[in-house]
Amino acid sequence: MxxxxxxxxxxxxxxxxxxxxxxxxxxxxxxxxxxxxxxxxxxxxxxxxxxxxxxxxxxxxxxxxxxxxxxxxxxxxxxxxxxxxxxxxxxxxxxxxxxxxxxxxxxxxxxxxxxxxxxxxxxxxxxxxxxxxxxxxxxxxxxxxxxxxxxxxxxxxxxxxxxxxxxxxxxxxxxxxxxxxxxxxxxxxxxxxxxxxxxxxxxxxxxxxxxxxxxxxxxxxxxxxxxxxxxxxxxxRFRAALREVPDGEYYGEDAIDDDGLSDEPLVVKVKVKVQGDSVHVDFDGTCPQVRRNLNCPWASTISATLAAIKATLTSADIPFNEGVKSAVTVTAPEGCLVNPIYPAPVRARMLSAYRCFDAVLKALAQAVPDKVIAGGNDSTHSTAISHLSGSRYKV
Structure with a gap:
């Protein structure tokens, strides 16, 4: 872990x-x-x-x-x-x-x-x-x-x-x-x-x-x-906001449709444990990493988790600095989609990071339903246009 x-x-x-x-x-x-x-x-x-x-x-x-x-x-x-x-x-x-x-x-x-x-x-x-x-x-x-x-x-x-x-x-x-x-x-x-x-x-x-x-x-x-x-x-301020959330263990799950190589959904599971003024988030049960570039590096998983918790549980005027992070711990099995092992490709990591974000929101909805927003499109669609003219590229 x-x-x-x-x-x-x-x-x-x-x-x-x-x-x-x-x-x-x-x-x-x-x-x-x-x-x-x-x-x-x-x-x-x-x-x-x-x-x-x-x-x-x-x-x-x-x-x-x-x-x-x-x-x-x-x-x-x-x-x-x-x-x-x-x-x-x-x-x-x-x-x-x-x-x-x-x-x-x-x-x-x-x-x-x-x-x-x-x-x-x-x-x-x-x-x-x-x-x-x-x-x-x-x-x-x-x-x-x-x-x-x-x-x-x-x-x-x-x-x-x-x-x-x-x-x-x-x-x-x-x-x-x-x-x-x-x-x-x-x-x-x-x-x-x-x-x-x-x-x-x-x-x-x-x-x-x-x-x-x-x-x-x-x-x-x-x-x-x-x-x-x-x-x-x-x-x-962040810990004071956490103390207003009922203690307990809350569960969420989301998924990417597939990895483009099979029809199997890529499931992201999370357990959010709130205890006093701290939160522990565990992604145990998430599917294994894949051969395509949908794998989410560990830093991106942490970031998606922190963003979901802060946006849901705290005021926007609390500065997002190291103090916010001190109350949150995150774990995930090595080799899973949200904590891949080298050398898995990771370019499209936002797709799985969104699933982390949404899974955490679904878990928090059980604790504070009035504070959690509904899920949206939550996907990154990008087009890269490149052109080679003579010896010069444009990207």
Missing amino acids: SERALLKPETMTGTQLDPVEYAVVSQALMAAGREMGVKLIRSSYSNIVREAQDASAALFDRTGNVVAQAELIPMQLGPMSDIFRACAAVVPPEDLKEGDFYINNDPYRGGQHLQDVFIFSPIFVSNELVGFAGTVSHHLDLGGGNPGLSPDAVDVHAEGIIFPPSVYNFSRDWNGGPLERLVAANIRVPDQTIGDFYAQFAANAIGAERVKQLCEKYGTDSVARSMAELIDYSER
């Missing part, structure tokens, strides 16, 4: 945080997260980011806990700290230096599907690490078997370039360096994809600049305390 565990925010010591200063700094952090999202979208080259806004941004404390997020794609935002920690396990944050960045899109090492590439840039003030700015964009082409989409991919390698959890340096490895050239040589639309990567770096830079400005005005200690308190605030 796999389980997501929260790394608690570091304990702050010293004098009590001034409530007025906290209010100013915390709101500024949330505004900075939203500004990162705007910068990311307006700077991007591809229409899937610029128009469909298939991208997200967030600020983190120095240990990788999500503090504030842009209000963009819940599927990408929910597990960002877990994706960060896969990188931190390779190179600890304290070993980073100015200009370094984490990168990860590996579905089997914290990531989601390959097209969602996560980049985390450390924020230093007077050589002290105070936090991280992170972004993710859906990149229309990252190589793979076919331009745009590879519906017949037999494994994850046929779906594109895999960036394992890694650390690079912007001036040395990107910005015309060897990593940028390597990526550009292995994709069909380098101007578009590399341009979207630069948009991510630009958004990270604006987030880092806003945090630095806050540190210069209020001090790094005050900003760190405000980050921790904002996380604690979300946790207190």
Whole structure:
């Protein structure tokens, strides 16, 4: 069984945080997260980011806990700290230096599907690490078997370039360096994809600049305390909402029609256990992973679960940060549709992620029927149009 565990925010010591200063700094952090999202979208080259806004941004404390997020794609935002920690396990944050960045899109090492590439840039003030700015964009082409989409991919390698959890340096490895050239040589639309990567770096830079400005005005200690308190605030309100839900075990089930190779439905089963101010979600009984790209990486399963619980049980004004995640644990058998084993393809993971979302809603409907919305279409239908003219692709 796999389980997501929260790394608690570091304990702050010293004098009590001034409530007025906290209010100013915390709101500024949330505004900075939203500004990162705007910068990311307006700077991007591809229409899937610029128009469909298939991208997200967030600020983190120095240990990788999500503090504030842009209000963009819940599927990408929910597990960002877990994706960060896969990188931190390779190179600890304290070993980073100015200009370094984490990168990860590996579905089997914290990531989601390959097209969602996560980049985390450390924020230093007077050589002290105070936090991280992170972004993710859906990149229309990252190589793979076919331009745009590879519906017949037999494994994850046929779906594109895999960036394992890694650390690079912007001036040395990107910005015309060897990593940028390597990526550009292995994709069909380098101007578009590399341009979207630069948009991510630009958004990270604006987030880092806003945090630095806050540190210069209020001090790094005050900003760190405000980050921790904002996380604690979300946790207190989220757990208070959970205490209003009747304790018990609730069950839900949903299914994808089939995998395109047989007529067997792909069933997703869930048990939601509410106990006091915490929730445990277990996907035991879900069907095995499949040969087609409908498998849902673990990070996507966590994200769909968190989105369903928060949307149903809490107020929209509770900041969606690490505090919300602290009250929820998720488990699923390895090798099932919602926790696949390498090298299963995962490109169309949203179809099974929707089934996770709906199964959790059906379970919660037994506990709080007046709060759960009815099921909808809950499906992602996409068309990729590509064209090769001479030696240039358009995707």
